[in-house]
Amino acid sequence: MKMRNEYTCPLELVHDMIKGKWKTIILWRLRLGGTSLAKLEKDIDGITQKMLLEQLKELMEYGFVEKKTYEGYPLHVEYSLTPVMGTQILEALKIMQHIGIDYLKENGMGYILTEKGITPE
Template structure:
């Protein structure tokens, strides 16, 4: 007999919700799953997000280990964002969410 999982504020579900709960985080992760992107590319892809909010969401995803921020020492400086192995492990979940939306939200 399997033990029923209970919700607590520190359970895995609550912790994942805290990480991906930002309005733009899922679509940012989806976009980065296609390869490394520069800040400007991300901003152009999501014109409705403010620069401040994009910066905040990227920093949070970096702090949570989902993305990596690479700074290239060039003039002008170039910064690229890419998924970490943790972020890459999350991609199949993004595909499942996308597929669910295709079936149930059309």
């Protein structure tokens, strides 16, 4: 993704870094720890491998995700949150998750949380 040269504020910049359907979901899944591409694809319902790879590439370019390649056969690659920016963005996502949970409960849609097995962290 091409970054713009001008922003009205830093929040606008971060919004551009994580915008889209999948980036926040990928980051949220990575809160559970490092994982393989295949496991990420399995865990994120509806994402294609091509889209997952594109989104991971952008998240790595921005410094939120890191990729570790292990020696040997078969080749094993693991994606995880970076210690600084990955952990920082996770704190913001936790707040967003709680806002979503509260909204669903307050609007009579708490059953969705039960169906999905979602409990506040």
